[in-house]
Amino acid sequence: MATTKKPIRSKKAAVAKTNSIKLKFDTGWTYAPAPESKSAASINKQYDLFINGEWQKPESRKYFDTINPATEEKLSEVAEANAADVNKAVAAARTAYDKVWKKMPATERAKYIFRIARIIQEKARELAIIESLDGGKPIRESRDFDVPTAANHFFYYAGWADKLEYAFPNRKAQPLGVAGQIIPWNFPLLMAAWKIAPALATGNTVVLKPAETTPLTALKLAEIIQEADLPPGVVNILTGAGATGAALVNHPDINKIAFTGSTDVGKIIQRAVSGTNKRVTLELGGKAANIIFEDAPLDQAVEGVINGIFFNQGHVCCAGSRLYVQESVAKEVIRKLKDRMSSLLVGDPLDKNTDIGAINSKQQLDTILKYISIGKKEGAEMYESNCRLPNKGFFCRPTLFTNVAQSNRIAQEEIFGPVLSILTFRTDDEVIEKANNTPYGLSAGVWTDKGSKIFNLTKRLRAGVIWANTFNKFDPGSPFGGYKESGYGREGGLHGLLPYIELTS
Amino acid sequence: MPVTTDRKSKTGQLTSRPDFHSTPRIDQVGVEERASRFTKRSLKKDTKLNGLRLVLNMIDLTTLEGKDTEGKVKQLCYKAMHPHDALPGLPTVAAVCVYPTMVRVAKKALEGSGIKVASVATAFPSGQAPRDVKIRDTKYAVANGADEVDMVISRGKFHAGEYNFVFDEIAAIKEACGHARLKVILETGELGTFDKVRRASDIAMHAGADFIKTSTGKIQPAATMPVTLVMLEAIRDFYYETGKMIGMKPAGGISKSKLALHYLVMVNEVLGADWLTNEWFRFGASSLANDVLMQLAKEASGLYQAGNYFSAD
Numbered sequence: 001m002a003t004t005k006k007p008i009r010s011k012k013a014a015v016a017k018t019n020s021i022k023l024k025f026d027t028g029w030t031y032a033p034a035p036e037s038k039s040a041a042s043i044n045k046q047y048d049l050f051i052n053g054e055w056q057k058p059e060s061r062k063y064f065d066t067i068n069p070a071t072e073e074k075l076s077e078v079a080e081a082n083a084a085d086v087n088k089a090v091a092a093a094r095t096a097y098d099k100v101w102k103k104m105p106a107t108e109r110a111k112y113i114f115r116i117a118r119i120i121q122e123k124a125r126e127l128a129i130i131e132s133l134d135g136g137k138p139i140r141e142s143r144d145f146d147v148p149t150a151a152n153h154f155f156y157y158a159g160w161a162d163k164l165e166y167a168f169p170n171r172k173a174q175p176l177g178v179a180g181q182i183i184p185w186n187f188p189l190l191m192a193a194w195k196i197a198p199a200l201a202t203g204n205t206v207v208l209k210p211a212e213t214t215p216l217t218a219l220k221l222a223e224i225i226q227e228a229d230l231p232p233g234v235v236n237i238l239t240g241a242g243a244t245g246a247a248l249v250n251h252p253d254i255n256k257i258a259f260t261g262s263t264d265v266g267k268i269i270q271r272a273v274s275g276t277n278k279r280v281t282l283e284l285g286g287k288a289a290n291i292i293f294e295d296a297p298l299d300q301a302v303e304g305v306i307n308g309i310f311f312n313q314g315h316v317c318c319a320g321s322r323l324y325v326q327e328s329v330a331k332e333v334i335r336k337l338k339d340r341m342s343s344l345l346v347g348d349p350l351d352k353n354t355d356i357g358a359i360n361s362k363q364q365l366d367t368i369l370k371y372i373s374i375g376k377k378e379g380a381e382m383y384e385s386n387c388r389l390p391n392k393g394f395f396c397r398p399t400l401f402t403n404v405a406q407s408n409r410i411a412q413e414e415i416f417g418p419v420l421s422i423l424t425f426r427t428d429d430e431v432i433e434k435a436n437n438t439p440y441g442l443s444a445g446v447w448t449d450k451g452s453k454i455f456n457l458t459k460r461l462r463a464g465v466i467w468a469n470t471f472n473k474f475d476p477g478s479p480f481g482g483y484k485e486s487g488y489g490r491e492g493g494l495h496g497l498l499p500y501i502e503l504t505s
Numbered sequence: 506m507p508v509t510t511d512r513k514s515k516t517g518q519l520t521s522r523p524d525f526h527s528t529p530r531i532d533q534v535g536v537e538e539r540a541s542r543f544t545k546r547s548l549k550k551d552t553k554l555n556g557l558r559l560v561l562n563m564i565d566l567t568t569l570e571g572k573d574t575e576g577k578v579k580q581l582c583y584k585a586m587h588p589h590d591a592l593p594g595l596p597t598v599a600a601v602c603v604y605p606t607m608v609r610v611a612k613k614a615l616e617g618s619g620i621k622v623a624s625v626a627t628a629f630p631s632g633q634a635p636r637d638v639k640i641r642d643t644k645y646a647v648a649n650g651a652d653e654v655d656m657v658i659s660r661g662k663f664h665a666g667e668y669n670f671v672f673d674e675i676a677a678i679k680e681a682c683g684h685a686r687l688k689v690i691l692e693t694g695e696l697g698t699f700d701k702v703r704r705a706s707d708i709a710m711h712a713g714a715d716f717i718k719t720s721t722g723k724i725q726p727a728a729t730m731p732v733t734l735v736m737l738e739a740i741r742d743f744y745y746e747t748g749k750m751i752g753m754k755p756a757g758g759i760s761k762s763k764l765a766l767h768y769l770v771m772v773n774e775v776l777g778a779d780w781l782t783n784e785w786f787r788f789g790a791s792s793l794a795n796d797v798l799m800q801l802a803k804e805a806s807g808l809y810q811a812g813n814y815f816s817a818d
Contacts (some may be wrong), residue, residue, distance in 0.1 A: 021748055023741070028778025029555065029769070034547035140545055299738045300535025335745070343774040352547040449530045469532055 025342040026386065034352045036139045041129040043216060047078045049085055049239065050222035052092035053232025059084035064241075066215055069136040070349050070358035070393040078215045081238035086207070086247040089236040093178040093205040094253055096233030102175055102203050104231075110161035113200050115228040116221075117154035120147065120193075123224065127217055131189055132349040134216040136358030136394070137312050139350050149474060150193035153492075156476035157197035160497060164202065167494050173501040175203030176279060177255035180248040183218075184261045185211035185360050186315040186416075192218050194491050195258050196235060202500040204256070205234050209248055211261075212241040213361045246272070254278060258499065260317075263414075263440075263485050281489025281499045283317065283481055285414040286442030288463065289435035290320030290471065291425075294328045296447035300469070302336040305420070308445060308471040310344060310398050313359055314368075314418040317486070318443035320471055322411055323422045324431050330424045334402060337420075341385040341398050348390065356418060359394040368396055368417030375401045375410040380421070406434055414440070428453065432460050441483030445471045464490075525668040528707050529742070531699035531735055540730040543771045553766070554804050560765040561588060561797045562596040563783045564790055565623055565754065568603060569630075569722065577818075578607045582614035584818040589798045591814075592805060598794060599783035600653060604629075605646040612650035623688070624651035627678060630692075630721035632657035636674060643681040654678070655688040657721060660695045663705060671705075672712045679713035688716035688754055693732045694724040702732055706739035716752035722789060727757025730771060737775040750779065756789025762800045765793055 046063060048055040058079035065074045081089070101109070120127065124147045131142040164173040179199045183191035188210055199206050210218035222237045238244060242265075249257055249272050259269050260283040273280050290308050292301045308320030325333045349357035359365040376382055380401040389395040400420040404411050411421045425431040435444060444463040446454055454468045464482040467473060474480070479495035481487065489499045548556055566585045568577060578601075585598045600621035601611050611622045624646035628634035634642075643654055656678050662670045679687050689709035693702050709717050717736055720727035733755045740751045753772070759765055765788060772780050780786050795815045803809050 021745055023744075023777035024779055025774070025777045028781055029552070029559075029773045031546060031548060032550045032552040034549050144545075295530065297530045297532035297535060299529075300532040300539070303535055303539050339741075352545070470534065 023339060025339070031345070031353045033348070035348060036129055036132075036350045036352060038129060038133070038350070041126045041133070043076050043130060043133075045076060047076060047215070047219045047239065049079045049081055049089070050219070050225075050235075050237040051085070051089045051233075052096075052236065053226065053230070056088070058082070059088070064212065066134060066213065068133050068393075069213075069360055070390070072392055072394075075133060076216065078219065078239040081209075081240040081244045081247075083247040085238060086244065086251055089207045089238050090178060090180075090248075090251050090253050092233035093207050093236055096231055097175075097177055097205040100231045101205050101234050106162035106164070106203070109200065109203065110158045112228055112230050113154055113158035113161060113197060116224060116230070117151050117158060119224045119227055120151040120154065120221075123220070124148065124151070127189060127220060129350065130220060131217050132357065135185060135188055135214045136349050136360050138354040138357040139352055140354065141312060146187055146190045149476075150190045153190070153193040153476045154197045157201040157496075160494075161201040164497070164501070167497060168503055171503045171505055173202060173497070174504055176500060176502060177204060178253060179204045179206050179256040179258060179500065180251065180254040181206060181208045181258045182245045182248065182261065183208065183210055185214040186312060186317070188214040189217035189221065191260055192221055194260075198491070198496045199258075199500050200234065202497055204500050207236045207238060207248060207254075209238050209240060209245055212239070215239040249273065256280070256500065258489075259283070263487075266487055279499065281481075281491070282487035283489070283491065284442075284485060284487040285416075285440055286317045286319070286482065286486050287322055287412065287414050287438050287440045288318055288320045288443040288445065289322045289324055289431075289438075289461070290445040291431055291435060291447065291457070292323070292325045292329065292333055293446075293448040293450070293453060294326040295449045297449065297469070298329060298333060298336060301447035302333060302340055304445065304447065304469070304471040305337065306340050306344070309420040310356055310418050311472050313356055313396070315360055315364070315416055316472065318465060318472065318480075319416075320443075320445050321415060321420060322435075323420055324425050324434060325422060327424045327426055330422075334422065337400060338383060341400070342387075344385060344387065344398050346387050346389060346395055346397060356398060359396050359417065362394055364416065365394040365396060368415060368419060371410055371413070371415045371417070371419060372399060375404075375408065375419070375421070378405070378408045378410065380404045380408060380410060406437060412438065428456065432457065436460075436462050439485040442481075442486035443467070522672065522711060523707065525672075525704055525708050526666075528700070528704040531703050533699055536699055536731045536734055540734045540771070543730065543774065544767045546767075546770045548766055548770070554801075556766045556769050557762060557797050557801050557804070558596055559769060559781065560762065560788065561794065561801070562599060563787050564598040564794050564797075565600045565602045565756075565787045566598045566794060567601075567722070567756075567789055567791050569625060573604060573607060575607070575610045578603055578610045579614050580818045582611055582620075584794070584816060585615065585620050586618045588794060589802070589815060592798070592802055595798075595801070599787055602655065602789065605642060605649065605651070608646050608649040608651045621652040622650060623653035623655055624649075625655045625721075627656040629655070629657055629690075630723040632659050636677060639674070640677060640681045643678050647681070647683055647685045651685055653686045653688060654682050655690055655718060657690045657692060658705060658709065660692055663696075663701075668704075668708055672708050675709055675712035675714060686715040686752075687713065688718045688752070689714040690718045690721055690756075691736075692721055692724060693719045693728075694726045699732070699735050702735045703739055706736050707743070710739065710743045710751050714751060716754050716787070718754040718756055718789065720755075720757040720789075722757035728755030728759055728789075730767060733768065734771060734775065737772065741776055750785060752785040752787065753780070754787040754789055759788055759790050760792045760796060762793070762797045765797065
């Protein structure tokens with residue numbers, strides 16, 4: 001380098017000149033509404049409990065409303081199961097287990113599971129619409145992710161049903177009995193598939209409780225199960241809130257509890273089953289670190305970060321909610337994130353162009369807003385995109401915080417919304433220490449062009465799932481689950497069979 | 506990017522040349538995923554109509570054949586000015602793109618229409634000629650009235666890592682262009698990786714390109730959405746770095762309206778409203794125009810018309 005002074009000066013001048021540069025994303029070409037038609041979905045006015053292969057009135061005689069979070073309008077009302085209903089369902093599941101399901105040849109079991117998978121595919125459009133109506137997620141996601149992945153899960157585990165002796169050579173995989181399964185509101189149908197498919201494939205029977213804000217696709221799944229002619233009692237679906245879940249967890253004739261939800265509830269369940277013979281798997285909260293190194297393909301990393309935190313309004317336990325970006329590229333990455341955020345469309349979940357739909361409930365929106373105000377009070381710098389929000393319904397703009405400290409609550413606690421906390425780092429060791437400095441350990445992301453760095457980090461990060469140069473990728477063949485307070489047990493893949501079997505020689 | 510060498514341009518301004526060996530890295534899987542996301546946008550009603558009109562207005566109507574004749578070029582020019590007179594009020598295309606020997610004919614035919622004449626040059630499409638021949642080729646086109654010059658880079662030198670050669674050649678052609686705007690064709694189908702597409706884009710922009718362009722149309726694959734995305738992102742980074750806007754021209758392989766609209770969505774969401782004009786975005790295409798016209802006619806009448814209702818120039 002012959003001259004060093006001059007180019008530096010000219011570069012400074014260029015920086016001064018370009019500081020005011022801004023791309024215009026809010027003017028110009030806007031997209032006309034392109035809503036998916038509701039007419040392809042049929043929702044009953046009222047749903048009873050699905051027990052022993054038929055729809056039964058609840059012993060409680062009570063029903064509660066399920067609403068569309070995008071309009072706050074009532075969609076339907078569903079039965080509230082009490083302890084007596086749980087008794088009936090568990091008894092039906094026990095009988096089905098003893099008399100039918102455990103004795104059935106595995107190839108026959110597989111046929112039923114394959115059938116469920118195919119009917120899900122046939123009804124994909126209707127299921128996607130209902131999932132978006134009831135939960136608020138954009139139709140693009142329920143159509144392209146939730147429903148097809150749910151079908152794939154059934155297909156995958158149907159395939160294992162008659163091959164368990166190859167999965168566990170020289171040992172005998174025995175079913176456990178009746179599984180009580182409690183699922184969250186963020187991926188209602190998909191979580192039902194994650195729970196039911198491996199349980200059935202291994203010969204267990206099921207009592208499933210969907211979340212109280214999103215019961216409809218699970219009830220549609222009950223209709224599909226009826227259509228598939230599954231023997232009565234093999235799958236029972238009970239709607240209700242926390243008390244229903246508690247009755248299920250505490251029922252003495254349950255052999256296995258599978259729970260996906262918050263860490264707080266996970267701890268309650270853990271306490272409740274201590275001293276019993278019940279087997280438990282818990283898939284709980286997370287506060288995933290997404291780590292961008294300076295040598296990463298930045299534009300693709302930015303896209304990965306965007307999808308990592310804004311996918312499903314950030315209602316994802318493995319969401320990449322803590323971004324660690326290497327100091328030298330922090331400014332550029334933040335600029336790119338802000339540009340990308342301005343093309344995200346928030347609004348009607350049924351609109352095919354919507355990127356971010358409605359927050360699942362008023363309660364969750366309040367939680368998110370509470371954390372946003374905490375972040376501001378903690379001194380972090382908030383940025384939100386300036387998109388227009390609908391007048392009705394529960395909506396939240398995509399938001400990011402810069403100048404976040406490791407000790408801030410927005411960097412430590414799970415927000416479960418479209419809020420990203422950005423922190424910077426200098427060295428590999430530093431970022432590994434910071435990333436692991438959390439009570440959670442569900443997932444993490446690493447962005448670098450260097451393979452050796454990927455292996456170094458994946459070895460040292462304490463997280464159940466680590467993505468390299470991508471994020472939020474799911475496959476039925478790949479196990480999913482956490483460390484530490486993110487829970488234990490794995491779902492998906494060959495590992496996903498283990499929580500539902502006893503291995504004997 | 507670290508700066509390695511300095512040079513003085515003609516105007517005496519000191520410009521710096523980045524180290525092109527360390528251009529940003531591109532992840533192929535990520536680019537392809539992002540590009541496919543644009544195709545998920547659903548364009549209806551006015552959005553579609555405005556988009557189609559914009560696409561028509563961004564087309565560089567092209568004929569680059571050994572068998573081109575003056576008559577064919579004149580017909581093409583008429584089509585450029587009157588895309589489909591059965592539908593009044595349509596915009597014209599942006600430019601007519603021809604070989605240097607046809608520039609004079611096109612220029613005369615398009616007189617007063619506002620439509621630009623673009624000429625390929627620099628031993629298009631292979632670029633296999635010495636620099637002085639390329640410079641003469643360029644000067645000939647400009648002297649005959651070309652408003653825009655579409656050059657090809659020396660892919661052999663690029664692959665050999667002689668980035669300074671490629672840079673200097675583009676700068677020399679830019680100088681030969683005078684007032685004509687320079688489009689630099691990277692021929693992405695011969696570059697092989699997105700990393701190299703990004704590197705060639707950076708070289709071209711730093712060397713003085715007004716537009717970067719994917720392809721000659723003579724090599725497969727020609728323009729694709731992922732490759733165009735990589736170039737649009739290079740343009741965006743360059744804009745933030747220098748404040749200078751660079752145009753983009755995907756060419757070859759875009760023959761359907763729907764695909765062209767996906768490209769517009771991509772421009773809209775990567776570079777924003779400023780680039781949604783034919784000053785900064787073009788489609789190099791010959792058969793796209795008729796498909797756009799067919800869609801516009803359908804929007805007007807509600808019915809699809811047979812291909813024979815649209816002139817095949």
